[in-house]
Amino acid sequence: MEDLQREIADAATFTDDLPFDPATVGVDGPVEADSTGNERLGTSDAPVIVGVDQAFLDERAVSAIVAIQDGAVIERTHAVTPLSIPYIPGLLAFREGGPILAAFEELSVDPDLAVFDGSGRIHFRQAGIATHVGVALDLPSIGVAKSLLCGTPAEPVDDRPAGWSTPIEADDSVEAPAGTTIGHAYQSRQWDRAQSINPLYVSPGHRVSASTTVDLVDALCAGYKLPEPTRLADRYADDVKAASE
């Protein structure tokens, strides 16, 4: 499995190769989770961005995908799939990749970018879940993780203001030249005082550079810690789970 990941990392592109201008991406505010937004289908040229997340029940995964365009939800799909292997750090894609692809098969719109819950290039072999699925679908993808799998932040990450970011550099645990920027710690939100919020760890999945990944996540956040696509997929996965138990 590790050799396969090296091949996937090799096939991945960590430079910008997007079908849209990242500078035009953004959400005005929180996206309505129950919006149908179908009236705009086929009318806009704006990029279709999908958020992917999962919820679990026993040995099954609920993979949810929520597609947004122009700051509105245009489609939601999901798949409930049996799980085969347990969670092993570094091998997450082998547990969740298949179930996620099953959900993508239910999607009717053509996404321009996928935002994953987990790492992309911030991975021992530079092949996190965002890279696996991005390469499999040859779709631009980024990984947004809530904790750091590997690599070293260029600066301390504690108590940073919203908008701050610092590179995550390859260290001995990463199969890349030492010092290579494999992603960034990005503070999407912060409290005004007292308690502090941990930063997000964002990294390229496929066909996106590390710096553009930060710009995209920044543009997709709307006042919450997680970018809108991820937030919506997270909630949708929970809804589907609740409805099926």
Added chain:
DNA sequence: GCGACAG
């Protein structure tokens, strides 16, 4: 053997 480790 010890430590470290996305979801």
Added chain:
DNA sequence: ATCTTGTCGC
């Protein structure tokens, strides 16, 4: 990820 009450603050 999941199991869960209370609690602080806009």
